[in-house]
Amino acid sequence: MSLFKIAGGIVYDPRNGVDGAVRDIWIEDGRIVAAPADLSVRPGRTLDATGLVVMPGGVDMHCHIAGPKVNVARKMMPEARRNAEKVVRTPLTRSGTMGSVPSTFATGYKYAGMGYTTAFDAAIPPLVARHAHEEFFDTPIIDKGFFILVGNNHYVLKQLQESEPERLRNYLGWLVNATKALALKVVNPGGVEIWKCGGNSINGIDANVDHFGVSPRQILTSVAQAAMDLKLPHRVHVHCNNLGIPGNWQTTLETMRALEGRRAHLTHIQFHSYGGNADDQTTFKSEVPALAEYFNAHPNLTTDVGQVMFGETTSMTGDGPLGYFLHKVYGRKWFSADTELEAGCGIVPITYKDKSRVHALQWAIGLEWYLLVEDPWRVAMSTDHPNGGSFLAYPEIIALLMDRTRREEVLKRLPPAVRENCVLPDLTREYTLNEIAIITRAGPARMLGLDRKGHLGVGADADVTIYTPSADYQKMFELPRCVIHHGEIVVDQGEIRLNSTGKLLHATPTYDEACLPDIQHWFEQWYSVQFANYPVSDDELHEHEVQTGGNGLPQTG
Amino acid sequence: MALKLTYHGETTVPVEIEGLTPDWACDKSVAEIERFETFHGNRKIPLAEMFRVTGDASDKRLEFEGNLSGVHWIGAHMASGQIHIQGSAGRHVGSEMTGGEIRVHGDCRGWTGAEMHGGFIHVHGNAGHLLGAAYRGSVRGMTGGTILVDGNAGNEIGLTMRRGLIAVGGNAGDVVGFNMIAGTILVFGDSGIRHGAGMRRGTIGLLGPNRPPLLPTFKFDATDRPPIMSLLLREVRTKGLMFDESLLTADFDFYRGDLVSVGRGEIIFRHDESTATVIQRQHVPESVQA
Numbered sequence: 001m002s003l004f005k006i007a008g009g010i011v012y013d014p015r016n017g018v019d020g021a022v023r024d025i026w027i028e029d030g031r032i033v034a035a036p037a038d039l040s041v042r043p044g045r046t047l048d049a050t051g052l053v054v055m056p057g058g059v060d061m062h063c064h065i066a067g068p069k070v071n072v073a074r075k076m077m078p079e080a081r082r083n084a085e086k087v088v089r090t091p092l093t094r095s096g097t098m099g100s101v102p103s104t105f106a107t108g109y110k111y112a113g114m115g116y117t118t119a120f121d122a123a124i125p126p127l128v129a130r131h132a133h134e135e136f137f138d139t140p141i142i143d144k145g146f147f148i149l150v151g152n153n154h155y156v157l158k159q160l161q162e163s164e165p166e167r168l169r170n171y172l173g174w175l176v177n178a179t180k181a182l183a184l185k186v187v188n189p190g191g192v193e194i195w196k197c198g199g200n201s202i203n204g205i206d207a208n209v210d211h212f213g214v215s216p217r218q219i220l221t222s223v224a225q226a227a228m229d230l231k232l233p234h235r236v237h238v239h240c241n242n243l244g245i246p247g248n249w250q251t252t253l254e255t256m257r258a259l260e261g262r263r264a265h266l267t268h269i270q271f272h273s274y275g276g277n278a279d280d281q282t283t284f285k286s287e288v289p290a291l292a293e294y295f296n297a298h299p300n301l302t303t304d305v306g307q308v309m310f311g312e313t314t315s316m317t318g319d320g321p322l323g324y325f326l327h328k329v330y331g332r333k334w335f336s337a338d339t340e341l342e343a344g345c346g347i348v349p350i351t352y353k354d355k356s357r358v359h360a361l362q363w364a365i366g367l368e369w370y371l372l373v374e375d376p377w378r379v380a381m382s383t384d385h386p387n388g389g390s391f392l393a394y395p396e397i398i399a400l401l402m403d404r405t406r407r408e409e410v411l412k413r414l415p416p417a418v419r420e421n422c423v424l425p426d427l428t429r430e431y432t433l434n435e436i437a438i439i440t441r442a443g444p445a446r447m448l449g450l451d452r453k454g455h456l457g458v459g460a461d462a463d464v465t466i467y468t469p470s471a472d473y474q475k476m477f478e479l480p481r482c483v484i485h486h487g488e489i490v491v492d493q494g495e496i497r498l499n500s501t502g503k504l505l506h507a508t509p510t511y512d513e514a515c516l517p518d519i520q521h522w523f524e525q526w527y528s529v530q531f532a533n534y535p536v537s538d539d540e541l542h543e544h545e546v547q548t549g550g551n552g553l554p555q556t557g
Numbered sequence: 558m559a560l561k562l563t564y565h566g567e568t569t570v571p572v573e574i575e576g577l578t579p580d581w582a583c584d585k586s587v588a589e590i591e592r593f594e595t596f597h598g599n600r601k602i603p604l605a606e607m608f609r610v611t612g613d614a615s616d617k618r619l620e621f622e623g624n625l626s627g628v629h630w631i632g633a634h635m636a637s638g639q640i641h642i643q644g645s646a647g648r649h650v651g652s653e654m655t656g657g658e659i660r661v662h663g664d665c666r667g668w669t670g671a672e673m674h675g676g677f678i679h680v681h682g683n684a685g686h687l688l689g690a691a692y693r694g695s696v697r698g699m700t701g702g703t704i705l706v707d708g709n710a711g712n713e714i715g716l717t718m719r720r721g722l723i724a725v726g727g728n729a730g731d732v733v734g735f736n737m738i739a740g741t742i743l744v745f746g747d748s749g750i751r752h753g754a755g756m757r758r759g760t761i762g763l764l765g766p767n768r769p770p771l772l773p774t775f776k777f778d779a780t781d782r783p784p785i786m787s788l789l790l791r792e793v794r795t796k797g798l799m800f801d802e803s804l805l806t807a808d809f810d811f812y813r814g815d816l817v818s819v820g821r822g823e824i825i826f827r828h829d830e831s832t833a834t835v836i837q838r839q840h841v842p843e844s845v846q847a
Contacts, residue, residue, distance in 0.1 A: 079694035332696075 002044025003028050009049030012437040015455035019434045027462040030486035034458045049466055052481055055437050057117030057463030059454050061444035062267050062304050063385035064316050065107050066121045066135035068128050072335050073101040073314050073347050093496050100313040100386040108140035112491050115465035115480040118453050121146040123318040125343040129179035130536050137542050141490055145505040147237050148179050149318050151186025151219055152193040154341040155522055157212040169226040173511025178535035180506040183234035184227050187318040189219035191241045192344040195321035202241055205254050216241055217258045224262040230509035233449025233547040235263035243322050246276035249287035256294055268306025268384040270366040284358050286365045286422035292372035302447045304380035307366035307397050309389030310354045320344025360414040364424040370401055371427045376435045380444040395477035401431040402473045451549035462487035504544035560614035564623030566607035570598040575630035579617035579638025632659045651678045675701040686711030689723045705798045715742045724793050734761040745800040756815045756822035768826050775814030780828050782808045
């Protein structure tokens with residue numbers, strides 16, 4: 001394949017220390033290559049990017065775009081799609097539907113159209129991994145992967161009960177291989193299981209999980225340790241206990257403390273930073289400063305925000321009790337699922353209103369996290385799509401981070417109680433383009449251990465987004481001038497130019513196969529599927545690539 | 558002079574003319590209207606393939622003729638003007654309309670006036686299921702306007718209705734006013750079962766000679782002859798629906814429900830002497846009425 005040169009763009013490539021310098025980017029065979037030493041070598045194609053902003057393709061490290069939960073949400077809310085923008089079929093692209101949970105095809109086109117070339121579904125029960133892969137096959141253009149839910153898995157709980165850390169590690173290693181996942185995720189560790197057994201929300205990380213006699217603390221630390229021992233590219237992905245409950249910040253702080261000495265990623269942390277009393281909404285307040293202070297001092301932790309944006313959306317979670325809680329609060333339709341031995345699930349439509357004191361504070365709390373984490377490499381952009389809002393809100397969030405007068409304007413129309421219960425009005429920090437490039441691509445790629453994503457150094461995947469600079473940052477990031485994926489122009493001024501399937505990114509940790517007979521026995525005793533039918537085999541996958549990066553100690557700063 | 562649309566299609570595949578409203582057509586030439594994009598199944602065709610178009614729509618009056626029972630979405634989204642349908646019409650007549658008037662001189666199929674926001678529909682024949690209903694999944698259905706049906710209607714009429722009036726001269730099917738938020742539904746003939754299930758507020762008058770069964774989550778409230786009933790019935794008569802005139806001076810039995818929900822709705826029957834409890838409400842003397 002011939003050389004492709006992106007000439008003269010203003011390049012933001014934080015991982016390689018390029019902050020707004022004019023550079024040429026050379027591409028060959030879908031990868032970034034070094035500029036040819038021989039100056040007489042001419043590229044086969046040149047894209048003149050003079051005056052344009054060049055960044056690596058965006059990386060969304062936490063969203064919900066595949067698997068049964070997403071499908072249920074689509075089916076459950078026909079009204080959200082009926083009056084939404086239509087994605088019309090073209091000779092190149094398939095039709096699709098929007099709303100807060102777009103169809104698979106629309107999801108791929110919209111991510112690519114916004115300059116994002118990689119996205120990860122954050123909550124797939126291992127049992128339904130096959131379904132997620134099928135949906136990925138129908139999610140065009142972007143590269144993708146997923147994390148598997150293990151925080152309420154009975155086999156995991158049993159190993160903890162029996163103090164079998166090696167068997168646990170080997171099981172988790174086998175499970176990542178069997179499902180073709182990238183990482184391990186714990187959702188409300190132990191709490192989903194307690195609720196499934198008829199209990200209530202748990203009070204803290206030392207609660208007792210029925211039948212197993214283990215605590216969320218044990219689950220957190222053991223899975224975090226296993227993820228490190230297995231040398232998974234991404235550290236354990238943690239959705240803390242007590243999501244959304246006023247006063248939950250103490251649980252979050254306890255979780256951080258419990259994870260001391262181990263690497264972990266705390267996801268959608270906005271939803272876990274609430275002060276106040278669960279029985280009195282008027283006491284709801286931000287506790288970000290206290291949490292951020294601890295977080296800043298502990299480089300073993302990374303986070304993504306889970307920003308709330310005002311409007312209609314869908315709460316979709318592996319946290320079954322949370323779905324029930326939201327249904328009780330808002331009285332709207334509710335779906336709950338129990339994935340036999342593995343996980344739970346709750347889906348509830350939700351409308352975030354700027355007139356609501358609680359919702360407005362949630363919005364402010366999300367922004368506080370972006371602004372109070374000192375090291376942008378440790379905080380990633382996310383709305384927990386679609387939980388806090390759509391991924392399509394990222395350009396708006398970027399504008400809020402880069403422009404404090406814009407934040408001030410929104411604050412003006414929010415209930416006055418917001419100002420008294422958070423520190424957002426006092427935060428003057430404004431993100432630079434380089435910092436935006438960190439939290440939207442370089443940072444999440446590094447946190448996920450993706451060596452070839454999120455940067456433009458030699459050997460990286462040639463995923464490049466080119467923006468037309470503008471003082472209106474939202475507009476700038478909503479409509480990239482051009483999006484390049486694996487060295488091909490896929491989007492030109494909002495129009496899809498090339499349709500592709502994209503790659504699956506997954507991990508293949510090594511584990512001791514001596515663990516298999518016990519797992520097989522477990523399956524034969526309890527599972528609804530045969531052990532042999534459970535793993536997703538290579539020939540069921542579309543194009544895929546094993547990720548081995550991100551090992552070793554945290555790289556910060 | 559009205560725009561005349563004579564249907565000559567001979568097909569069992571649905572024909573959809575969503576968007577062909579008086580508001581759209583009023584400033585168009587016949588040639589432009591003939592090119593209006595309609596669906597025949599999943600195929601796009603110009604209107605002229607199925608309709609003969611004559612006259613003009615400058616007075617915002619459309620007249621449909623022919624057997625239109627396979628033609629759907631007539632008058633959907635209309636905001637003003639008049640549509641007259643001589644003969645039967647298909648599904649979704651006047652769906653989501655915000656104003657204007659539709660008269661059907663024949664039968665209509667399902668979803669007539671679904672999620673209607675304003676305006677007036679009068680079906681002189683029968684209407685199908687889900688008259689004035691919310692579409693699947695919607696948080697609220699009809700939010701305004703009036704639907705009159707001289708004949709019978711099917712199941713789930715007024716599903717999740719929020720405001721407005723639906724009156725059926727003949728019989729209705731099951732679950733009238735299912736999940737109703739507010740608004741008024743009157744049925745002058747007989748009806749099926751489980752009416753008002755889940756209703757929060759609103760009024761369902763089931764005024765036919767045979768009282769339908771009531772869900773156990775409705776509670777008898779009172780027997781009464783409130784002035785509003787007479788006013789409401791006269792209003793319906795003025796709008797053009799005929800019913801048993803003795804209702805104008807009848808007593809009614811009021812039931813409150815659905816108690817599994819907010820429970821502030823009411824179902825009204827003609828008074829029946831055999832009703833177990835009769836509580837005569839104390840009327841305010843006319844002298845103290847404002």
